[in-house]
Amino acid sequence: MLHSYRRDDTIMPRTITAQNLQALIDALIAANIRVVGPKRVDSLCLYAPLAKGEELDLSELPRRSAKETFLPPAEEILSFERQGASTSVRSPDLSRLPATVLIGARPCDAAAPGILDAVFSWDYQDDFFLERRRKTTIVGIACTKADDACFCTAVGLSPDSRQGSDLFLTPLEGDSYAAEALTDKGAALLERHPELFVQGETGRPLPLAEPRAAKVDLAKIKTWLDGHFESPFWGEIASHCVGCGTCAFLCPTCHCFDIVDEGSEAAGCRRKFWDACGFSKFTLHASSHNPRNTQADRFRNRVMHKFKYYHDKFGRTLCTGCGRCIRACPVGIDLVAVLEDINTQG
Amino acid sequence: MNQTAQNLDSAPLVDETYYAAVTEAIRAEAARLLTDGRVAAVIGYVAGRRAGSALPAVITTPERAGELIFSPACRNNLSVYLTKPKQDAVPKGKLAIVVKGCDLRALAGLLGESQIRRENLHIIGIACAGVFAANVDQSLPLSEATIAKKCRECTVHLPKEVDFMAGTLPMLPQLAPVEAEELARLEALTPAERWAFWKEQFSRCIRCLACRQVCPFCFCTQCLCDRNRPQTVENSVRPAGNLSWHIVRAMHLAGRCAGCAECERACPMDIPLNLLNRKMAEELKERFDYEAGLSPQEKGPLTSYQEDDDESFIK
Numbered sequence: 001m002l003h004s005y006r007r008d009d010t011i012m013p014r015t016i017t018a019q020n021l022q023a024l025i026d027a028l029i030a031a032n033i034r035v036v037g038p039k040r041v042d043s044l045c046l047y048a049p050l051a052k053g054e055e056l057d058l059s060e061l062p063r064r065s066a067k068e069t070f071l072p073p074a075e076e077i078l079s080f081e082r083q084g085a086s087t088s089v090r091s092p093d094l095s096r097l098p099a100t101v102l103i104g105a106r107p108c109d110a111a112a113p114g115i116l117d118a119v120f121s122w123d124y125q126d127d128f129f130l131e132r133r134r135k136t137t138i139v140g141i142a143c144t145k146a147d148d149a150c151f152c153t154a155v156g157l158s159p160d161s162r163q164g165s166d167l168f169l170t171p172l173e174g175d176s177y178a179a180e181a182l183t184d185k186g187a188a189l190l191e192r193h194p195e196l197f198v199q200g201e202t203g204r205p206l207p208l209a210e211p212r213a214a215k216v217d218l219a220k221i222k223t224w225l226d227g228h229f230e231s232p233f234w235g236e237i238a239s240h241c242v243g244c245g246t247c248a249f250l251c252p253t254c255h256c257f258d259i260v261d262e263g264s265e266a267a268g269c270r271r272k273f274w275d276a277c278g279f280s281k282f283t284l285h286a287s288s289h290n291p292r293n294t295q296a297d298r299f300r301n302r303v304m305h306k307f308k309y310y311h312d313k314f315g316r317t318l319c320t321g322c323g324r325c326i327r328a329c330p331v332g333i334d335l336v337a338v339l340e341d342i343n344t345q346g
Numbered sequence: 347m348n349q350t351a352q353n354l355d356s357a358p359l360v361d362e363t364y365y366a367a368v369t370e371a372i373r374a375e376a377a378r379l380l381t382d383g384r385v386a387a388v389i390g391y392v393a394g395r396r397a398g399s400a401l402p403a404v405i406t407t408p409e410r411a412g413e414l415i416f417s418p419a420c421r422n423n424l425s426v427y428l429t430k431p432k433q434d435a436v437p438k439g440k441l442a443i444v445v446k447g448c449d450l451r452a453l454a455g456l457l458g459e460s461q462i463r464r465e466n467l468h469i470i471g472i473a474c475a476g477v478f479a480a481n482v483d484q485s486l487p488l489s490e491a492t493i494a495k496k497c498r499e500c501t502v503h504l505p506k507e508v509d510f511m512a513g514t515l516p517m518l519p520q521l522a523p524v525e526a527e528e529l530a531r532l533e534a535l536t537p538a539e540r541w542a543f544w545k546e547q548f549s550r551c552i553r554c555l556a557c558r559q560v561c562p563f564c565f566c567t568q569c570l571c572d573r574n575r576p577q578t579v580e581n582s583v584r585p586a587g588n589l590s591w592h593i594v595r596a597m598h599l600a601g602r603c604a605g606c607a608e609c610e611r612a613c614p615m616d617i618p619l620n621l622l623n624r625k626m627a628e629e630l631k632e633r634f635d636y637e638a639g640l641s642p643q644e645k646g647p648l649t650s651y652q653e654d655d656d657e658s659f660i661k
Contacts, residue, residue: 041550043616063614064552073552073583148396239435240402242426244556246614260574260581273582274552280431281572294434327481330560330612331422332394332401340395 014190014197016169017176021103022053024196028101029053036069037103038062047102047109058104058141065252065322066109069102070116070132073249074273077128077259081267094131101189103139108152108322110140110164112252118314119255128272137185140165141177143209149323151213151336157320159209172203211321213336216343218307218317224346225308229300233345237338238299240331245276247302247325247333253318254302256282277301303338358487360475360516368416368472368513372444375470375510377411379442385468386439389427391420398484402427404436416444416512418488421477422560423606425452428462429565442468444512446477447502451604452562457642459602461565464642471508473515476500480611495525496607496620507641529621544589550615551588553581557595557609557619563602570594592622600626601646604638 016024025035029052039048039055044063050056080089113133120126120133143152143159152158162168166186169177178201181187190197248254258275262268275282278299283292292298310318319335326334376388392403392413400419404427405411424443427435445453450471456462476497478484486492498521504511532540558564558571571579571591579594580587595609596619605627607620630636633656634647 042547044550046550063616240404240427242432242556242559244559244612245552245554246556246612249552249554250614258581260577262577262580262582271582271584276554279555296434326396328614330556330608332399334395334399334401337395 013201014179014199015172015176015202016179016197019175020196021169021177022056024193025050025053025056025103027193027196032098034098034100035103036066036100047105050103056104060145061106061143061322061324062109063324063328064250065112065324066102066105067112067116067252067255069100069136070113070129071255071257071274074271075128076269077272079267079269080263082265094127097131097135100132100136101139102136104169105138105140105165106143106322107140107157107159107161107163107165108150108320109252110138111157111161111320112164113138114164115253115316115318115320116255118316119310122314137166137189138164139167139169139186139189141169142171142205144171144206146209146211147323147327148212149326149334149336150209150211150321151323151339152321153211154213154216154336154339155218155317155319155321159211171206172201173206174203176203178205213321214340216339217346220346221307221339221342222311224342225304229304233341234296234300235294237341238296238333239294241278241295241299241333242331243278243280243295243298244330245274245278246328246330248276248278249274250324250328252320252322252324253306277305299333303335307339355490356486356492357489359489359493359518362487364475364513364516365415365417369414371510371512372414372416372470372472373411375512376405376414376442377408379468380405380408380411384440385442386437388414388442388444388470389424389436390414390444390470391416391422391424393417394419396484398486400484406437414444416472418476418478418492419484420444420446420472421480421494421608421611423449423452423562423608425449425456425562426560426608428453428456428467429562430461430567431565440466440468442470444470444472445505445508446472446474447500447505448496448604448606450505450508451502451638452606454642455602455604455638456562458645459563467509469505469508469510471505471511473511473513474500474503474505475516475518480613481616490521493521494607494611496605497521499523499526525620525624528618529624532621533625544592545585547617548588548592549585551583551592551617552615553583553588553591554614556612556614557617560608560612561599562604562606562608563599564595592617592619595619596622596626599623601630601634601636601648602638603627 028035035050036047037050037056038045040057045057045060046064047062047066076092078089078091080087120129162182166183167189168180171177181190256275257272259272261270284290306318310316379385388405391400393415394401398419400417402422402424426432457464476493478492479494482492503515574581579590603623610620636647
């Protein structure tokens with residue numbers, strides 16, 4: 001665990017107005033802290049570094065998850081330069097990664113980095129991910145709006161789940177938020193600007209979102225997956241998958257990456273960048289053999305990784321039910337429908 | 347773009363009975379074809395779990411023909427499933443395919459590029475009133491507020507030379523073009539402003555390649571942009587590679603793109619890719635008097651040579 005959880009009675013609930021929340025962001029930015037939060041970019045809402053508090057837009061679930069705060073779409077992992085006969089190789093200086101506050105993360109996004117800690121600190125300590133984790137405070141926010149792609153409640157979370165949040169905001173009537181510190185990091189953020197908060201909860205909480213997806217039995221699904229690596233089911237549900245990376249790239253927990261050298265012989269760098277098991281070249285061997293030769297094989301891997309392999313290895317489900325894969329799949333593959341099917345068969 | 351989609355009329359454009367009639371016609375034709383063994387499968391649409399949603403399906407038995415539907419959510423250009431990279435999705439043999447007018451253009455292109463044979467297809471055309479835009483609530487009716495941009499300017503509501511026509515076209519109101527206006531707005535910008543616009547758009551690209559994967563004309567078994575030894579286009583998600591990828595994509599589709607706009611619909615980052623496609627099509631029309639059209643054409647202007655080709659650009 002990266003945080004020590006502390007929930008003692010000395011931390012009373014506090015309230016912050018929407019206006020003061022913006023002021024908090026401005027104060028953090030003024031103190032050279034990077035603040036990432038939902039922001040309007042053209043037609044969509046994305047988690048992005050905020051330039052000022054008023055950019056914060058909490059009206060909808062951002063199109064991409066917040067995982068890029070910890071695992072950017074692409075990043076340099078070393079650089080090289082040839083000088084005469086010798087080549088120098090440099091590692092990036094991770095101490096330069098900025099202290100960050102991720103603000104306005106929905107429960108499905110706030111929970112994801114903690115789930116990923118397991119794989120990034122397993123046999124190899126991934127300093128790129130872990131250093132960002134150490135330096136980031138997550139301010140989660142309860143959800144008051146859900147659509148029929150949302151299914152956090154089906155995978156053990158909820159619209160007011162505190163999992164993964166250091167500080168948690170609950171929207172109250174009258175345009176303010178109850179603020180609850182859950183970790184030392186969260187408490188430190190509260191203490192930093194006490195003048196922006198008032199003691200106690202000053203309004204009634206807004207009604208929480210009600211995801212409509214039916215609850216599924218994850219243990220039952222896991223048991224079914226244990227015995228159905230080979231099954232016509234995979235072809236039935238995913239033969240029409242077109243093999244893009246949309247589901248994986250929007251997903252808060254998909255974390256596979258590829259590594260490539262870019263630049264020239266004279267100078268360049270090695271980058272890691274997001275990869276997706278839906279791509280046909282994901283497991284393509286140099287011999288041209290592909291152990292996952294069809295889209296059905298590839299989609300099976302996606303489901304197995306989330307609901308079986310990650311569970312086998314780390315005892316966790318690699319899904320927070322955000323529903324982004326469902327909303328964005330260009331061919332309508334619906335993970336909830338898949339889970340419901342397995343739940344019925346199992 | 348999004349701004350223009352606001353404040354539009356949400357009154358239904360067509361009556362529900364229209365969809366029921368088209369659906370019934372597709373089901374009857376599919377059942378007949380599958381019962382008689384005339385085709386190995388019918389590629390069509392079925393309803394999804396979410397309210398009002400639809401998804402592609404490959405139906406191989408007459409018992410399942412009753413699952414086929416047509417609704418404004420039937421947006422996919424199914425002709426992508428006839429291309430080589432998607433061959434695992436369909437059985438071998440003659441196939442029936444449900445197509446809208448815009449999809450039929452892609453079929454014509456694929457026929458022209460010898461990717462498919464007409465005699466191996468049974469084309470079920472839709473008398474199409476239009477489909478939803480991306481990211482709309484599909485439980486709502488098709489309206490001026492929810493219709494796709496391409497449908498606002500549709501000239502092919504009735505696909506031609508099909509084997510079977512499902513439904514009859516209802517009366518449709520004239521809708522003001524949105525995409526043409528957006529293209530005109532971009533063309534009126536200075537090159538520096540236009541550059542800034544596209545740089546901003548491409549900066550959002552995450553290289554999920556949905557634009558490539560849904561495109562009927564992106565049927566290369568090895569895409570240049572996937573290669574890393576040697577690397578032609580940067581693989582990693584960065585401005586330079588993103589820009590290269592989108593330029594390669596637009597150029598490779600010039601004179602081939604049939605305007606189904608699936609790339610733009612599939613883009614999870616709302617990049618208006620069809621503006622590029624349209625611009626390329628306009629250039630082809632202006633310089634070569636060529637349109638990727640409704641009938642199979644042997645070779646497009648970018649894959650053929652003629653003695654009188656304009657060479658004035660060579661300096």
